[in-house]
Amino acid sequence: MKYLYILLLLTGTTLQSQQTAEQQIRAIYDAALTQGKAYDWLNHLSNQIGGRLSGSVQAEQAVTYTRKQLEDLGLDKVWLQPVMVPKWVRGTPEFAYMEGKPGMTTNLPVCALGGSVGTPLGGIKASLVEVQGIAELEALGRDGIEGKIVFFNRPMDPTLINTFEAYSGCVDQRYSGAAEAAKYGAVAVIVRSMNLRLDDFPHAGSMSYGETPVAQRIPAAAISTNGAELLSTSLKLNPDIKFYLKQSCRQLEDVLSYNVIGEIRGSLHPDEIMLVGGHLDSWDLGDGAHDDGAGCVQSMEVLRLLKTTGYRPKRTLRVVLFMNEENGLRGGHAYATEAANKGEKHVFALESDAGGFTPRGFSFDCSEEAFRQIMRWKPFFEPYLIHQFVRGGSGADIGPLKSEGIVLAGLRPDSQRYFDHHHAENDTFEHVSKRELELGAATMASLIYLVDHFGIDGPRPIKGK
Amino acid sequence: MKYLYILLLLTGTTLQSQQTAEQQIRAIYDAALTQGKAYDWLNHLSNQIGGRLSGSVQAEQAVTYTRKQLEDLGLDKVWLQPVMVPKWVRGTPEFAYMEGKPGMTTNLPVCALGGSVGTPLGGIKASLVEVQGIAELEALGRDGIEGKIVFFNRPMDPTLINTFEAYSGCVDQRYSGAAEAAKYGAVAVIVRSMNLRLDDFPHAGSMSYGETPVAQRIPAAAISTNGAELLSTSLKLNPDIKFYLKQSCRQLEDVLSYNVIGEIRGSLHPDEIMLVGGHLDSWDLGDGAHDDGAGCVQSMEVLRLLKTTGYRPKRTLRVVLFMNEENGLRGGHAYATEAANKGEKHVFALESDAGGFTPRGFSFDCSEEAFRQIMRWKPFFEPYLIHQFVRGGSGADIGPLKSEGIVLAGLRPDSQRYFDHHHAENDTFEHVSKRELELGAATMASLIYLVDHFGIDGPRPIKGK
Numbered sequence: 040m041k042y043l044y045i046l047l048l049l050t051g052t053t054l055q056s057q058q059t060a061e062q063q064i065r066a067i068y069d070a071a072l073t074q075g076k077a078y079d080w081l082n083h084l085s086n087q088i089g090g091r092l093s094g095s096v097q098a099e100q101a102v103t104y105t106r107k108q109l110e111d112l113g114l115d116k117v118w119l120q121p122v123m124v125p126k127w128v129r130g131t132p133e134f135a136y137m138e139g140k141p142g143m144t145t146n147l148p149v150c151a152l153g154g155s156v157g158t159p160l161g162g163i164k165a166s167l168v169e170v171q172g173i174a175e176l177e178a179l180g181r182d183g184i185e186g187k188i189v190f191f192n193r194p195m196d197p198t199l200i201n202t203f204e205a206y207s208g209c210v211d212q213r214y215s216g217a218a219e220a221a222k223y224g225a226v227a228v229i230v231r232s233m234n235l236r237l238d239d240f241p242h243a244g245s246m247s248y249g250e251t252p253v254a255q256r257i258p259a260a261a262i263s264t265n266g267a268e269l270l271s272t273s274l275k276l277n278p279d280i281k282f283y284l285k286q287s288c289r290q291l292e293d294v295l296s297y298n299v300i301g302e303i304r305g306s307l308h309p310d311e312i313m314l315v316g317g318h319l320d321s322w323d324l325g326d327g328a329h330d331d332g333a334g335c336v337q338s339m340e341v342l343r344l345l346k347t348t349g350y351r352p353k354r355t356l357r358v359v360l361f362m363n364e365e366n367g368l369r370g371g372h373a374y375a376t377e378a379a380n381k382g383e384k385h386v387f388a389l390e391s392d393a394g395g396f397t398p399r400g401f402s403f404d405c406s407e408e409a410f411r412q413i414m415r416w417k418p419f420f421e422p423y424l425i426h427q428f429v430r431g432g433s434g435a436d437i438g439p440l441k442s443e444g445i446v447l448a449g450l451r452p453d454s455q456r457y458f459d460h461h462h463a464e465n466d467t468f469e470h471v472s473k474r475e476l477e478l479g480a481a482t483m484a485s486l487i488y489l490v491d492h493f494g495i496d497g498p499r500p501i502k503g504k
Numbered sequence: 505m506k507y508l509y510i511l512l513l514l515t516g517t518t519l520q521s522q523q524t525a526e527q528q529i530r531a532i533y534d535a536a537l538t539q540g541k542a543y544d545w546l547n548h549l550s551n552q553i554g555g556r557l558s559g560s561v562q563a564e565q566a567v568t569y570t571r572k573q574l575e576d577l578g579l580d581k582v583w584l585q586p587v588m589v590p591k592w593v594r595g596t597p598e599f600a601y602m603e604g605k606p607g608m609t610t611n612l613p614v615c616a617l618g619g620s621v622g623t624p625l626g627g628i629k630a631s632l633v634e635v636q637g638i639a640e641l642e643a644l645g646r647d648g649i650e651g652k653i654v655f656f657n658r659p660m661d662p663t664l665i666n667t668f669e670a671y672s673g674c675v676d677q678r679y680s681g682a683a684e685a686a687k688y689g690a691v692a693v694i695v696r697s698m699n700l701r702l703d704d705f706p707h708a709g710s711m712s713y714g715e716t717p718v719a720q721r722i723p724a725a726a727i728s729t730n731g732a733e734l735l736s737t738s739l740k741l742n743p744d745i746k747f748y749l750k751q752s753c754r755q756l757e758d759v760l761s762y763n764v765i766g767e768i769r770g771s772l773h774p775d776e777i778m779l780v781g782g783h784l785d786s787w788d789l790g791d792g793a794h795d796d797g798a799g800c801v802q803s804m805e806v807l808r809l810l811k812t813t814g815y816r817p818k819r820t821l822r823v824v825l826f827m828n829e830e831n832g833l834r835g836g837h838a839y840a841t842e843a844a845n846k847g848e849k850h851v852f853a854l855e856s857d858a859g860g861f862t863p864r865g866f867s868f869d870c871s872e873e874a875f876r877q878i879m880r881w882k883p884f885f886e887p888y889l890i891h892q893f894v895r896g897g898s899g900a901d902i903g904p905l906k907s908e909g910i911v912l913a914g915l916r917p918d919s920q921r922y923f924d925h926h927h928a929e930n931d932t933f934e935h936v937s938k939r940e941l942e943l944g945a946a947t948m949a950s951l952i953y954l955v956d957h958f959g960i961d962g963p964r965p966i967k968g969k
């Protein structure tokens with residue numbers, strides 16, 4: 040009888056806890072959709088500040104602006120975490136053409152890849168060799184490559200439903216193409232933009248020379264997908280085509296920048312930290328609205344939504360706007376290093392860095408046990424059409440926090456249009472839907488709330504509610 | 505032993521059938537994403553033809569174009585089904601302003617609602633009365649309304665995740681507002697556009713005078729959401745504001761038009777018809793890319809995808825591009841009437857009329873038993889992130905086919921941005937993503953394939969595969 044009573048009492052508590060959670064989540068979505076702030080913040084970041092490349096004046100402005108906005112939210116603490124970041128500058132706009140016969144030229148849209156060296160002042164003109172990937176370089180050998188420009192033209196695989204998988208399958212050309220081609224004496228590399236759509240925007244992104252000595256580093260540029268198609272077709276008709284490239288980008292000394300951090304101190308377990316974040320830096324061609332202005336303002340909105348709905352977290356909730364995800368990940372590393380030095384205990388970290396599109400779910404990098412527990416929360420998200428709960432990568436910035444105890448998570452928005460905009464001139468505010476952005480923020484806030492309410496090892500809601 | 509053998513045999517067959525289905529669906533998606541035709545067709549419909557209002561020359565061109573395209577697919581039969589359609593014309597662009605004091609005017613973006621009468625040549629100028637819905641009219645009574653323009657300003661509810669529900673909650677103002685306000689002596693109605701976003705586009709859409717005698721019909725126009733906000737705020741500051749409206753739209757005689765139909769004859773059950781369709785007509789302000797050019801080209805693509813992947817349906821598969829969904833539904837009624845007269849047996853009908861956005865699933869209007877059976881196919885769609893299988897409305901055009909035996913279905917794309925474009929000047933081709941459109945077509949083709957492969961009452965795949 041006593042046991043039955045306890046059982047009833049427990050079941051009652053759990054049911055009530057369950058209903059509380061449903062109501063809190065409904066309140067979060069309502070607040071996001073009726074009086075959200077994320078879109079206004081993004082408007083400022085995108086249209087008043089613009090592209091926020093690490094070390095740029097815009098990145099500095101973004102630090103100042105978001106710090107002020109977090110302070111205005113009345114958080115318990117807002118601060119800047121210093122971090123030295125690389126400063127790469129594009130210089131004057133790049134210029135490229137292909138030349139069929141001397142004097143017969145067609146301009147092609149290109150942009151320098153982040154981290155690339157420039158060309159000599161007069162540019163580089165050379166013959167081309169087209170390859171589908173790094174593996175083909177060895178077969179061509181020095182005989183086939185020396186003195187030439189290597190044109191990496193493997194497209195993203197359109198049959199992959201998750202476009203991030205298609206990106207992963209191609210991005211080695213961009214990241215390591217120059218270092219690999221230089222080994223065979225190439226004078227430059229041109230890489231097909233990481234974009235599934237055929238259009239005229241070249242897409243930036245980081246590259247690395249790896250161990251290549253400074254003297255052997257060759258310029259690397261992206262070409263738009265339409266440009267790549269035209270170049271490839273032209274090469275088939277006339278393999279003697281010359282390619283001309285001029286770019287004046289260069290790497291300067293590292294400069295001081297900051298991660299922007301704010302927190303609500305936990306009421307019960309202040310030493311257990313839940314983190315939510317995105318990265319404040321972006322590439323310079325667009326205004327970085329999707330990558331990753333969206334993730335920053337959504338992360339800020341998570342704290343605002345919990346405050347505005349009257350929820351005081353039991354654990355400390357921290358928003359981190361990381362600096363330098365795009366070309367160095369210095370912010371992510373600095374944050375994790377300081378956390379380790381201070382012996383801080385992070386129990387959960389959620390990153391939004393896949394664009395401000397309709398949220399579909401989350402990926403989790405955690406133990407089997409933690410994942411099983413999180414899966415029990417799926418029914419809470421059903422009314423909001425959030426259905427994807429998968430194991431997988433979380434986010435680059437929170438990656439360095441990885442340890443045994445922590446659950447790392449990444450928001451999974453619809454990915455179909457992300458690479459239309461990624462790192463390109465058309466990653467701009469007008470391509471972000473207010474509702475989609477807000478739904479993402481509410482979805483993130485709901486997950487953070489559930490982590491705090493139930494705890495990853497705490498009481499569990501009833502399955503199948 | 506004999507039973508065991510039969511059981512194993514059956515299980516073997518089912519497993520094989522299951523694997524065949526998985527492979528066929530993969531082939532459909534691959535074909536859609538690598539060599540799809542839907543986007544090219546939509547480009548022509550949108551950019552070469554444009555808005556296709558019933559009875560317009562563009563609607564006629566769309567009939568000719570799509571018939572030719574279907575013929576080129578090598579279907580077994582392509583034909584036109586005659587249908588008389590209403591012909592409403594907008595006339596010269598509408599013009600409206602609000603006037604604080606005489607001579608102090610602010611122009612506001614409006615458009616006539618489809619089916620509305622025009623204003624007198626010199627326009628209408630009158631005081632305004634703002635209401636949140638039809639229910640408020642009675643309380644205001646003739647005293648509060650006579651001689652005035654009624655301004656219906658109830659916004660769509662942003663907290664509803666499915667934006668079609670928010671639309672349903674508002675559209676009575678647009679459809680019946682004029683008929684209801686006329687009963688109290690209103691001289692015109694202005695209706696807030698059915699749009700969740702604040703912007704400057706007025707959204708058209710059909711309205712009806714119901715039983716209102718011709719002499720008592722009053723003009724009805726939509727105002728953009730920004731315009732509605734400005735007007736409402738201005739009215740609060742100055743209730744004496746006058747509103748001026750001029751529009752020259754009118755209803756002409758019905759004209760002859762067509763449903764465009766093509767079919768692949770069933771190899772085993774030619775008398776059982778599976779239908780897939782959208783509507784070829786659109787409003788006139790944009791180019792009707794999402795509503796419903798997308799649904800038309802996706803439906804055409806369903807037949808092409810099955811052909812190109814080498815699948816010959818057992819049942820007859822028919823594509824129907826319906827005429828006049830927007831302001832009359834004459835095509836849908838004509839089709840169902842002729843089908844009934846001929847005693848045709850439709851077993852399944854699928855409509856795409858919710859935009860060319862990322863597909864999320866389907867809604868089904870059918871028996872419990874049929875729904876249970878369809879739910880068993882859900883796992884086939886998991887790799888493609890298709891997760892919504894719900895009971896609910898299907899599509900306006902296929903609605904008249906409803907009978908006991910048939911399963912009616914509607915494609916459910918992501919709905920967040922649909923009403924940003926719906927019936928407005930910005931429902932244009934550049935707002936359709938090629939991949940999203942193609943994924944929708946593949947999803948529809950896969951469902952049609954499953955219906956044909958397993959049959960709605962045939963053998964069932966193993967649950968949970």
